[in-house]
Amino acid sequence: MNVLVTGADGFIGSHLVEALLVSGHHVRAFCLYNSNGSWGWLDTLPESVKAELEVVLGDIRDPLFVREAMTGCDQVFHLAALIAIPYSYLAPASYVDTNIHGTLNVVQAARDLGVSRVVHTSTSETYGSAQFVPITEEHPQVGQSPYAASKIGADQIALSYWRSFQTPVSVLRPFNTYGPRQSARAVIPTIITQVAAGQRQIRLGALSPTRDFNFVADTCAAFQAIADCDPALGQVVNAASNFEISIGDTASLIGEVMNVQLEILTDEQRMRPEGSEVNRLFGDNTLLRQLTGWKPVYGGLDGFRRGLAQTAEWFSDPANLARYRPGTYAV
Template sequence: MNEKKILVTGADGFIGSHLVECLVKKGYAVKAFVLYNSFNSWGWLDTLDKTLLKEVEIFQGDVRDPFGVKKAMTGCNKVLHLAALIGIPYSYHSPQNYVETNIQGTLNIVQAAKELNLEKVIHTSTSEVYGTAQYVPIDEKHPLQPQSPYSASKIAADQMALSYYYAFQLPVSIIRPFNTFGPRQSARAVIPTIITQIANGNKAIDLGSLTPTRDFTYVDDTAEAFAKALEADAIIGKTINLGTNFEISISDLVKEIASLMKADIQVTCDEQRLRPNKSEVERLLSNNAMAKNLLNWEPKHQALTGLRAGLQKTIEWFLHKDNQAMYKAGIYNI
């Protein structure tokens, strides 16, 4: 495997950093594309075991820059493209940033891959592209509904990537995770939001809508699926859901986390955390049959018992004082 180098964009992020760990442990040679900044920060990669990190080649750049993207991709055989601007609330008032990063960034990736004749491009989508479920479980044929500028940018990015498969026979695959959670996740996501507020001693937890349901996948399972996608030839030109086929409401999720943390809390509706009415995605529940068939992948954390096991590991990580110090629990992060 060391003869082939894998480029991971968004390697400094939540899922990306876990994926880098996973790939190095499996023996892959990894080049990690991180967002350039004047602080010389490599994001979550800075927290990895130093022995493991020595095995990783770091490239600092910006996916919005086609020249840097092509330079980063030079010498690589395959690319796992995870770099994206995430977060739905921020997309309401800064949509152009999403167009530039998610759509233009993806164009830069596939164009460079075409010019350099890469063996495989794995592009990361999101379950948000489906919008509120029209039927469940949601399979890959479900209609796409852009209920936020963020989801619209991801739909466009997905289609841009697929267009290079149809137009130029570029070996592109789309991996579409449902709601991934675990250590290192941004506090803009609901699970870290709940955990950090409880860990901060809050008795009243500020949240948005409690009625939506989500299909939560533990991050180690998501990373394992991406790793399997590298060696799966049958996925070229296809879109594949990653989920657990289990849904839970935000209201019940709060109860599960509070129980695991032995906390007596109340939930307060914070108006600024509510999405516009037609923008809220009310239900997401995956059909992961294609992932089972084509990736030979099945999440280890399944159903309520699996969710609880993943939540417990996530809570333990967030409760560590060094990790807790990196989060601003008292500030709403859009």
């Protein structure tokens, strides 16, 4: 198949591109335009998997470029988005432009070109703090940050094209994905990079919130499963591990995995505003399992430990760690 992946230069996008290439697809990778021609994380992929890789540099906010990039593609995985929650407090308009207008560009081009499947990427942040657990797809959506609000809007734009024009759209809603290549704005790389750099006093924000963490390989498998599932058309589907753990306990587990004793220090600049903090995320993956047979390989405490070990090993490689600034707060 000819497949387009938007946001291909990012963390999850680069892993999904790699998985699709290994599966035998021709992949057109849509990366954010830059003047030095960087492909982001795709630059680090082994040459052995790049034979069917085509890279285009552009901007998801440009409808003409999006249409050109999508021409000739059978499936589209739409991952391009601004995702950093703290930055959405500072630049909310850019989140509306990129996440909502960018999604509109994708589904309109898919409609015009007759693309056979669009998988739009949502986020568990659209649920806000859990009102009941485990969180099913019927849970109310609550925008507790400008980022979350923009993703709610993007999800509804995507689904409206299914309802209005029968554009073949599915919405995958991953819970917190982690793994190699993730930005240090996320909590797990924040901890691991500080430890790998030799620090034992780790600076974090709130420790009590819980998260449902998914190893990136499981998230990529969910994308591929939903793309081939006709009953998922017009639906929102969670990709969750069905496992809940607090940020504080996650930090302790990372210390165990990396065989170090950690001291956690509260860093006020890393704290979200009180009404914006999502205090509990614990997802239900029943629908995805029923529709596709998908299940997390890295589920439960044992799976989380294995995923953390692989992630820590990658970040501990000096060549990889050199790409980060351990201990520096990334907005």
